[in-house]
Amino acid sequence: MGKLRQFGLGAKLSGIAFILIALIIGTLIGVSSYTTTRLQEKQAIDDLTEKSTSVVQMIDLFNATLKNEADRSLKILETYFPGKFTSDGSSRVNVAGKSVPVLKSGGSTINNDHSVADRFSAQSGILATVFVRSENEFIRISTSLKNDKGERAIGTALDANSAAYKSLLEGKTYNGITTLFGREYFTEYLPLKNSSGQVIGALYVGIDFSENVKAIKNRIISMKVGDNGFFYAIDAAPGSTYGNIVMHEKDEGKNVLGIKATDGREIVKELLKAKNGVMHYVDAADAEGRERIISFHYFKDWDWIVIGRAYTDEITRDARTLRNWFMLGGLLAVVALAVLLYLLVRNLVSRPLGHAVTAASEIAKGDLTVRLESDRSDEIGQLANAMNSISQGLANVVWNVRRGTDTIASASSEIASGNQDLSSRTEQQASSLEETASSMEELTSTVRQNADNAMQANQLAVTASDVAARGGNVVSQVVETMHDIDASSKKIADIINVIDGIAFQTNILALNAAVEAARAGEQGRGFAVVATEVRALAQRSAAAAREIKDLIDDSVGKVEAGSRLVEHAGATMQEVVASIRQVHDIMAEITAASREQSDGIEQVNQAITQMDQVTQQNAALVEQAAAAAEALQNQSADLVKQVNIFKLKSTATGTRDEAAALVKKAIEQLREQGRDATFSEISNPLGQFTDRDLYVVVYDLNGKNLAHGANPKLIGQNLIDSKDGDGKPYVRERIDIIRNHGKGWQDYSFLNPISKNMEPKSMYLEQHEDLIVGCGIYKT
Template identity: 30%
Template sequence: MSKLNFGTKLLLILISASIISLGTMIFVISSYSYSNSENDAKNYISELTKKNAVEIKSTLDKAIIIANSFASKYESAAKHNEKVSKKATISYSKSVLEDNPFILGIWFSFKDNSMFYEKNLDEVNPHFYTKKGAFQPYVVRNSDGSFTIEPSDDYSLDFPWINLPYKNKRVSITKPYKFKIDGKEVLMTTISSPVYYNNEFIGAVGVDFSLDFFNKNISSIKLFKTGYCSVMDSYGKIISHPNVKALGKSMNEITSNKSILKSLELTKEGKDNIFSAENLKTGEISHSYSYPFEFGNTGTYWTFISTVPEEEYLEEAIFIRNFSIGFGLVVLLVIIVVVLYSIRILNKNLTSIKEGLLSFFSFLNKDSKDAQLIKIDSEDEFGQMAKVINENIEKTESLIIQDNILIEDVKRVVNEVKEGRFNKKIEKSTDNESLEELKNTFNEMLETTKKNVCEDINKLTEVLDDFSKLNFRTRVKNDKGNVAVGVNNLADIITKMLIENKENGLTLDESSNILLKNVDKLNISSNEAATSLEETAAALEQITSNIRSNTENIAKMANYANDVTKSAKNGENLANQTTMSMDEINGQVNAINEAITVIDQIAFQTNILSLNAAVEAATAGEAGKGFAVVAQEVRNLASRSAEAAKEIKELVETATNKANQGKSIASNMIEGYKELNENIHQTKNLIEDIEMSSKEQLNGIEQINTAVNQLDQQTQQNAAVASQTQNIATLTDDIAKLIVTNADEKEFEGKQSVKAKDINIDKNSSNSNKKEEKKQSRSENNKEQETWESF
C-alpha cells in the first residue's frame, strides 16, 4: 500500500469507501424506502377513506336537514291550525328530489291526516290517497330520472320508518330493506323525522335512499389495482360492497374473522381501526382501515372500510428494493440521489396536504377558528390536488362562518323569546338554503305570534295577575296583538258589567228600603183596621143585646130611640172609617206593586248582563274562568231577586183582593146602618109596630155582626200578608246589599261614581196622607166609643 501512489490510494480508498458506503446505502435506502412506501400507502388509504366518509356524511346530514325541515313545516301548520295545500305538497316533494339526486323518494304519514288535508278522494289522482282515503302521496324517482307518485300505506307503528322516530324521539335511520318501486324491488334505507303537536307524537316524515346510489359511487373509487371500499350501517348491515350479493346482509353472515367483527364493535363506539382480513374477491390477505362517522348528531354511526391486498399497496416498496439491488453499484448513487430527492418532495407535499386537511378538520370540529390552506406552488398532481382542496376549504369555511353567525343570531332571538318578547327578528343571512329557509320560517312564526298574541307576554301576564286579584283597572298598553286587545276588551266589558251590577244593586237596595217602609205602613194600617173592627164588633154585640132588651121591654124603647139613632150614626161613621182604611191599604198595595215591578226589571237586566259576561268569559278561554264564576254568582243573585219579587207580587195581589172584599163589606154595613136609622124613625112614629120592627132590627144587626166578624178575619189575613211581605222585602234588601258588596270587592274604573237609579216614588205625600188618615181615624174612634158608652 505504501508503494502505491496517492491516486491509487485515493482510488482504493474511494472504491472501498464507495463499496462500503454504497452497500450500506443500498441496504439502508432499500429498508427505508420499503418502510416509507408502506406508511405512505397506509396514509393514502386512511385519507381516502376519511375523505369519502365525509362525503357520505355530508349527504346524510343534508338528508336529515331536509327531513327536519319537512317535519317543521307540519309542526308549524299544526300549531297554527292551518291546512296545507295538496298541490304545494306535491310541488315541494318534487323540488326536493330535483335538487337532491341522491334521494330516491320523499313521504309523510300521520295518525290523523285531516289535521293538514281534507279527507276527500281525488277521482283524477286516486294514487295520491291511501286505502282509508288519507292524502299521503309517495313521490319517488324512477330509473330514468322522472318522478312517479305512488300510493302509500296508512299510518302504522309496525313500519320501522315510523316506529324508530316514535321510540327514539329524534331523527332515525332504518336498517336496509327491500321495497317495490315502479314494479321493481329496491334495496333501500330511510331517514325519518318525528312530528309533534303539543308534545304528542302525531306522525313522521322522511326521505328514502337507494343503496344502489351509494354502491355505484363507492364502487367507482379506484384503490390501487384490486382494492375496494365498502360501507356498513350501525346495525352491521352492508350498505355498499363490490359483491352485490352481499348488499343488505349482516357482516356476521359473510365472515367470522374476529378482526373484522372486532372492528365493527369499535365503530359503534366511534373508534377507527386498522386490521388484516381476507379479501372477499381474491382470497388474499388484505390491509383494511375502518373509519366510523356520525351523521346528524344522532349517535348513529356508519362505517367506511377500505381494503387493499398487501402486495398491491407494498408494490412500490418492493419495486424500489429490487431496483436498487438489480442495478447495482453503477446506478446506486444516482438512484439514492433520485430516491432521496423524490422522497423528500413527496414527503413535503404529503405533509403539506396532511397539515392542511388536519387544519381543515380541526376547523370543522370547532377545535380552531379558521382553516389553513395547503401551500404547494407546483403545477403537478400535488399542486392541482392542493388547489382543489384549498378551493373547497375556502368555500366550506365561508359557509360554516356564515352558518355560525346565523346560529348566534338565532340564539339571540331565542333568548329574547324565552323572556317573552316576540318583536325580534333574525337579521343575519347565509348561503345555506336550508338554514335561510329555516330563518325565514322562524321569523314568520315570530311575526304571526306577535300578531295573534302580543309583543311582550310579560305585560299580558301582569294584567292577568291583576285580574286574578279582582283588579280590573290595568290594561295591556301599546300592544296590537289579538290576545292583548281581547284582554283589554274583556276588562272593559267586565268593568261595564260591574258598574251596572253596582248601580242595579244600589237601586235594588234603595227600592227594598222603600218597600220595607211601605210594608211597615201597611202593618200599621192593618193593625189599626183590626182594632177598629174589634171595637165595631163589640159595639154590634152591645147593639144586639140592647135590641133584645128592647124587644122584652117595648115600653122602654121609645125613651132610648134617640140614643139608638146616635149609636147607628156612630156605626155608620165607623163603617165609613173602615172604607177609608181599605182605600189606604189599596194605595199602599199599589206602591208595593210599583216597587216590585222595579225589582223585577232590575233582576232581568242583571241576568242579561251576567249572561253577556259569561259569554265574554268563555271567549277569553282559560283566562276568563274567574270572570265566569263571578258572572254565575251575579246570575244566581238575579234569579233569587226575580223569585222574591214574584212571591211578593202574588202576596200583594192577594192582599188587594182581600181589601176589595173588606171595602164591599163595609159598604154593605153602611147600607145596614141607613136601614137601621129608618127603622128607628119608624119606631118613634109607629110605637105600635115596635115589636115587629125590633125583630127586624135584631135580624139586621145579627147580619151586620156576621159581616163585621168576616171583615175582622179578612183584616187579620191582611196583617199576616203584610208580615210575609215584610220578610220578603228584608230578604230582597239583603240580596241588594250582597250585590253591592260583591261589586265593591272588585277594583274597576268608575267604581266610586256609581249611584242608584231614580225610582220616582213620592214618599212625602204618602206619609202625610197616612198621618192625616190616622188622626181622622183616631178622632172617629173616640166619638164612637163615647156614643156607645152613652148608649
C-alpha cells in the first residue's frame, strides 16, 4: 500500500482503468463463458432428455406389441376353458402338498390338471398358468412353467407385494414384465370371477421376450452422450429387485440404492422418488470428483427408470475452449487500452493536476497571490477556477482573521484590565467585609451587653415601681393623718376660742366684780382682790389663749401647708409610680428589641460571613477570568462554520390510506403472479411492500404466518395464540374480523421498529381466498 501511494494520479487512474476494464472484460468473458456453458449444458440436457424420451418411446412401442400379443394370447387361453369358472371353498384338494380350494371350468377340475396349459403352450409357445384363490392368496394349481429341473412350479403363491397381486384383488387385469428362472417374460393376469362377481382365481400368460429385450438393451446401451455418456435403467418396482440395475453395459443386476453424492444426497433414492427430472451431482465414490448430469424418465408399464448420464466437463469442453480464446483476446485488449488510457490521462489529467498541486503548495506556504490560468470548461478547468476562488477566499479570510484577531486582542486587553480592576475592588470589598464582619461582631457583643443591661434596668424598674407604690401608699396615709391633724387643730382652735371667750367673760365678770367690790368698799376689798386676781388670771388666760390660738393657727396653717405638700407629694408619688411603670414597660420593650436586634445582627453577621465567602470565590473567579483573558489575549482563534447536509429517508409514519393501498396492491399481485412470488416479495424488507414503518403480513385462516415484511423468522409459525402488548390475542381477533366481515380495521398495541417503543396500532385486514392480508399503522 505504501508503494502504491508513491505513484502519480495518472498511473493510479490507468491502473484503476486497467482493473476496471479487466473486470468488465473478465465479467463479459465470464458471463459469456457461463452463458455458453449453460447453453451447452442445456443442449446436452435436452439431448439427454430427447434420447431418454426416445428410449422410453422405443420401450413403449415394444411394450405395446407385447401387450397386444399378451391380450390376444389370454383370450385364446380363455377359449381352452369353455365352461364357467367356479370354486367351492368346502371342497379342497392337495396341490404340491398344499390344501387349496377346487377350481372348476364347467364340470372339469383344473387343480393338478396341466393338459390344457401344456396344449396351449405347445401351440403358442407362450406360458400359461391357472391360479385359485385360497383366502387371500393366489396359488398356482396348473401351469406349463417348469424350473431348471423340469419340475412344474405349482403350489406356490403369487407374491403378495407384487403389483399383479394388488390388481387381482381389485378385480383388474394386470400386465408387466418379470424374470423367471433367468428368462425375461412379459406377463398378463386376468382375474376369474364367479357369478357373484367375486375373484376366485386368475389366468396367466407369459411371453418369453428375453432375446428381444436383450437386443433392445444392446441398442440402448450403445447410444452415447459425449465421450463417456451412456444410458441405463433401474428397477422401480417395489420388491426385492427395487433399485437394481436392469439395463447396463457391465453392472446389470447390481443394486445401486446406496449411491451418494459428495453433499450427502442419496441420488438413486431421490430419482426413484421423483420418477422424472434432471439432476447434477458428484459421486462420492468418484476419485476424480467429476460432476455428472443425469436426465431420467419413468416407464410405468415396466416400472423402469430410464437414465441418460454424461460428464459436465465433457459437454462443456467447447465452451471452455471458447472462454480461453476470449480470455487471451481480452487480456491483449486490456493491455492496449491501459496504455492508451495512461497517455490520455497523463496529458489531460496528470499535468493540469500537477500545476494545481504546485499552486496549492504555494498557497499552503502562505502566498495567496497565486492564480491558475485555464481556458478549459471541463472538471480540470472547474478545479482551476475553484483553486482561484479558494485563494481569493483564503485571502479574504486572512484579512478578516487579522482584523478579528486585533479586535480580540484589544478586547482581551480590556477584559484583562477590567478583570484586574475588578480583582482589586473585589479584594478591597473582601477586606471591607472582613472589617464589617469584625465590627458586626463587636456590635453584636455591645447589643448583647445592652440587652443584658436593659434586662437589669428592667428588673430595677420593677423594684423601683414596687418601692414607689409602697411610698405612695405611705404618703396617702400621711395625707390622711395630716387631714386628721388639721381637723384636730381646727377643733383645738375652736376650743381655744371658747377658752378665749370664757376668759373674756371672766375678765368682764372680774371687772364687774371689782366694780362691785369697790362699791362694797372694805367689805368688797377681798373680793376685789380676788376679782383682780381673777381678772389678771383671765387676762393671762386670754393672753395664753391668744398665744395658743396664734400657735394653733400657725400650726393649722403649717398643717394645711404640710397637708397640701403631702397631697402634692402623694400626687407626685402617683406620677412617679406611673412613670416607673412606663419605664418598666419601655425597658421590657428595649429588652425585647435588644434581643431581636441581637438576633438580626447575628443573621447580618452570618450574611456578611457568606458575602465574605462569596467575595472570596468571586475573587478566585476573577483571577481565573483574568488568567483566561490573558490566555485569550495571547491566542488567535480561527472561526470555522461547518454545514453538514444529509439526504435521509423519510421517517414519517404511514397513513391509513397507504396501509389499505399496500394491502390491495398485495392482493392484486397474488391474483397476477401467484402466492410463491408474492410471498417472497412481501417478506423482502427492501421490497415494494415495505415502506418506512409500513409492512404487509399474510396469514391463513388457522393463524399460520405465510409472509411477513418486518420479521421473516415468523414465516411458517402458527401465531393463533400470540398476544400484543396489552395481552390480547391479536391474530385470533384478525381471523374473527375476516370471518365475520371479510375486511376491516383492528386496534392493538405493538413494538414500533422506528421508535422501539410499544405503541397503539391499527391494521387494515382484507380476505383473499383463504388468506388474510394486512398492513398496520402506528397511531402516534
